[in-house]
Amino acid sequence: xxxxxxxxxxxxxxxxxxxxxxxxxxxxxxxxxxxxxxxxxxxxxxxxxxxxxxxxxxxxxxxxxxxxxxxxxxxxxxxxxxxxxxxxxxxxxxxxxxxxxxxxxxxxxxxxxxxxxxxxxxxxxxxxxxxxxxxxxxxxxxxxxxxxxxxxxxxxxxxxxxxxxxxxxxxxxxxxx
Numbered sequence: 001x002x003x004x005x006x007x008x009x010x011x012x013x014x015x016x017x018x019x020x021x022x023x024x025x026x027x028x029x030x031x032x033x034x035x036x037x038x039x040x041x042x043x044x045x046x047x048x049x050x051x052x053x054x055x056x057x058x059x060x061x062x063x064x065x066x067x068x069x070x071x072x073x074x075x076x077x078x079x080x081x082x083x084x085x086x087x088x089x090x091x092x093x094x095x096x097x098x099x100x101x102x103x104x105x106x107x108x109x110x111x112x113x114x115x116x117x118x119x120x121x122x123x124x125x126x127x128x129x130x131x132x133x134x135x136x137x138x139x140x141x142x143x144x145x146x147x148x149x150x151x152x153x154x155x156x157x158x159x160x161x162x163x164x165x166x167x168x169x170x171x172x173x174x175x176x177x
Contacts, residue, residue: 007039008131008161008168009051011102011109012139012150013124018104019150020049021158021174023131026056027167040173044070047105048077049175053129054099062088062101066112077103081110081118089116100128106177131165151176 009022026034040051041063048070052059065087069080081103088094094114101112109126111119119126125143127136138157142148148156154174162170 007037007053007129008135008158008165009039009053009102009128010132010135010139010154010157010161011049011051011104011126012143012153012157013104013109014143014148014150014153017150018049018106018109018177019154019174020051020102020104020176021151021154021172022051022129023158023162023168024171024173025167025169027130032169035169036171038173040175042175043067044075047075047177049104049177051102051128052099053132055097058097059099059101061094061097062099062112065094066101066103075105077105077108077110078118081112085112085116085118088112088114102126102128104177129167131161131168134161134164134168 011020020040022039024036026037042049066084069083073079103110111126125139135157138160139153142153158172159170162168
């Protein structure tokens with residue numbers, strides 16, 4: 001079976017703003033299957049941004065679970081993330097899901113995975129997906145050596161990744177808090 005490869009998702013907190021962006025490419029084997037996929041969502045009344053890399057159907061299941069956890073814990077992002085990771089790791093159905101999530105609000109950004117990881121980056125830059133290394137490196141440099149705001153950094157870093165990574169395109173979706 002051909003492997004579906006897709007995406008680059010990048011989150012940045014900088015100058016009092018948080019931004020999350022992703023490209024639109026979905027690659028199946030050696031072909032681009034879709035170029036305008038939307039992998040970024042605003043949830044919890046527009047106060048939380050989420051993005052996924054991996055299987056889309058799995059990610060949508062996780063988005064729903066995560067939003068339910070946010071409701072349960074009244075918007076506490078960290079608590080909702082830990083509880084989702086615990087359930088994801090221990091539930092027989094959920095642990096088969098193949099995706100990673102980035103979730104962020106104005107104070108916190110986290111990577112959540114099915115292996116139980118809930119990781120908060122040290123430097124307010126986080127990325128997942130096929131082109132994550134390129135986008136992370138570009139965003140880290142831009143944070144340190146430019147006057148751009150968070151949304152502009154996400155856009156420029158994803159554009160750089162799209163020029164280097166064959167699994168990333170320049171059809172971007174970017175949301176800001």
